[in-house]
Amino acid sequence: MAVALTMVQMKVAVLRHSMTGQRAGFIVMGALVGLVLAVGTIFLAFSWADLLTAVYAVWMLGWIFGPVFAGGGDETLRPEYFTLVGLPPRRLASGLLVAAFVGVAPVISLLALTGLTVFGARQGVVAALVSVPALLLQLVVFVLLSRVAVALLGLALRSRVGAIGAGLINGLILATLGQIWVVFVALGQTQGIPPVVTTVTRYLPSGWGLVAVEAAASGDWLRAAAALGGMALLIALLLTAWAALLTRRAGATRAATRGRRPMRATTASGAVLAKELRTWSRDLVRTHQLTFAFAYGVCFAAAPLLMNWNGMLPWAGPIFVLMAAAMSANLYGSDGTALWLTLMTPGATDVRGRQHAWLLAVAPLAVVLTLSLAVVTGGPEPTLLAILLALLGGGAGLVPLASVYALIPGTDPHRRGGNPLRSTEEDGAVTGMVYAVLALTALTAVPAAIATALLGWAGVAVGALTGVLCYWGFGLLAERRLLAEGPELLDMMRTGRRPAAKPGAVGRTRFEDLTRRQQIIAMICFTTGAIPLFPQGVVAGYLKVSESSTRSWFLALYLPSWLQWPTIVFMVVLGVAMYTTGVIVSYRRKESPVAGRETVTSTEAA
Structure with missing residues (x-):
């Protein structure tokens, strides 16, 4: 426990001193987007509880595959930092796991999982009480799945076959999620999520918490205990697997021993090209x-x-x-x-x-x-x-x-x-x-x-x-x-x-020099501008021109025919305007402090 508390204090200190500039802007923006998604998940617990298992499956997949786009996930405290301390692998993994709950993503996920408590409270007091350990166990499962997935991916990237295999699997899964509406249409479900999806997702680890709450509400204590016990057992297995994978991180980079063909470039540009081609083939x-x-x-x-x-x-x-x-x-x-x-x-x-x-x-x-x-x-x-x-x-x-x-x-x-x-x-x-x-x-x-x-x-x-x-x-x-x-x-x-900006220079503002409000505005514009521009604008216009019968979630195609093209044009204009606003806010011209002082001095002298 002392090791875990020390790691928590270390992570809190690192986060406190790093909440500046561009990093702070991205964290705030991510927190806002996550908060909206978490509130939407809680809303489903009031209105469409049947969708909760599918939504929590998406949260779980986000924890697993998010690190692919987020630079390997949150590793504020890296295992390599504690190599010389001599901690046993399981103790090191336990300490890092406790420290992993310090951050924005776990807090947002915990908020989203309170949908289990909302759902349980609607079923009765007993179900609400069972939902508390269920949501806590569910959060631990999410975090551990993320850590094990990152460790496995890191292990895969130590060989060419593993890197290719991991890329194929990640691409397949994320592309399927991006085209999930096609799967729904293929299953004959054009309105909402097919019932088979909610049924299947109950068997995934992301659905075990809801299963436990439902079982407690119906008095099926054996099933409720099995769901909670299953999550506890899965946590133990994942923690053991993560501890074993942490021991494999040492010596992750090894120099190749096989011979290399010499580069025979005769020009500087040719040398860069040869070096880059080798990097693309060997990295x-x-x-x-x-x-x-x-x-x-x-x-x-x-x-x-x-x-x-x-x-x-x-x-x-x-x-x-x-x-x-x-x-x-x-x-x-x-x-x-x-x-x-x-x-x-x-x-x-x-x-x-x-x-x-x-x-x-x-x-x-x-x-x-x-x-x-x-x-x-x-x-x-x-x-x-x-x-x-x-x-x-x-x-x-x-x-x-x-x-x-x-x-x-x-x-x-x-x-x-x-x-x-x-x-x-x-x-x-x-x-x-x-x-x-x-x-x-x-x-x-x-x-x-x-x-x-x-x-x-x-x-x-x-x-x-x-x-x-x-x-x-x-x-x-x-x-x-x-x-x-x-x-x-x-x-x-x-x-x-x-x-730092050069003295006396007048140039464009860097992102980290913007105010917190400007950073948030710019990030909202850059991250959400694609929604009206591409799916609601360009894609909807393509479907309209091709006279496709697919409407999916494209707003314009649900409106009367005389309103469809104006809505499509409006969406495109809105998306372009959002990106333009983001660029203008991010790159406003700004006088350096030296130049400003010189202007004030000359004015006072006059």
Whole structure:
């Protein structure tokens, strides 16, 4: 117990001193979004209690797969910190588990699980009393499942086969969740969640708490005890498994012993290209990210086959490009302090070399995937080809641009611990960066989509031109930024501290320099702007043009016909306005304090 309390105090101290700047903004934004979801879950306990097991299953999946996007999850206290203390694995795991409940995510999840108490109170006093240990055990199960999943993924990323397998599984599951409405339609359920889903989710660990409460309400004490005992047994098994996995984290990185072909590049740009291609083929984290993007694109596009509709298959290629760009958003940050090699090599065109390598890693796979699946559906369409070309250029341009303008200090690859996904301390910032690059890359395809709608096959040239301009223009901006701010970026990656504004300079405000209110506004705009823009706007408009009978959760398609197009246009405008507001709030021009003092002094003198 003393070890656990000490770890709790350590984590509280770390969190208290790190609640500043960009990290604080992301934590506040995440807390607000989580609070809304938790309140919605509690509301279901009042109105649609039958859906609780399905909703809690989603919460459980969020705990398991959230670390894939959040930089390996919350590891404020890493097991490596306590290697020299000599704690037994089970005692170390118990202490880390207790400390894991200190944070925003456990508190939000605990609030969402109070829906069990609300449901139990509606059934009677006895059920309400049983709900208290049920929700506490349920929370411990969620946290332990997350820790074991992260440990298993870290173990998988120690081998190429494991990295590929983990990427395929994660991509399949998350794509299925993204297309869950297709599963519902395929099961013949167009209104709400199919009853079979609520039945099946009762057998998942996320549903055992509700089963215990229901059993207590009906007087079935044997079933209630079995559900609570099952969760307690699962906690013991997960804790044992986590303790065993913690012992495997030591020595997670091993130098390869097999021979390597020497690089024979004769130019600086060629050396960068060769180095990047080797990184894409040898870095297991990048292997996992690329495999995940591929699996997500294929599974997301193949999901409508359950409804006997293959029209979305060719879009697997563009979706793969979008996800590949998003997953590699922090390209420079993931390399750590290796930037010093570029800074010490005069004339090295590092950005162009990275762009070429990214295209060589992504483009061939995307083109083959798109064209081969387009043959199945009757041949490629102009819209498909134009959007693919635009996205390839947009991704190749935005990835280096985002990684130098919004760089997040990362861990050197050779210093990664047993959790390779934990490449940075600012996991919330990484998540926001992933979604921002995803949305911005998608926006680069808008001119191509409009052009093909108006011009047909001639719009493919517009898509190609858009891709070339994005590749060249964004790459040029990234290269200029790297040349001008290279030493500052290297210092930031080395120390983790962002460079201070230069005296007398008038420039754009950094995100961490914004007020708390401005940070919250910007984060709300960036994280929720995609909802009206894409699903409620662009996708709804596509379904309207194609005269599809699917309405799903697209608001405009439930309205009278004369209101549908105005609603779609309004949603698109609203989404663009939200992103614009976020950009304006985040990058307002601001005078530095030195310049402001000089202005005041000159005014007083006059």
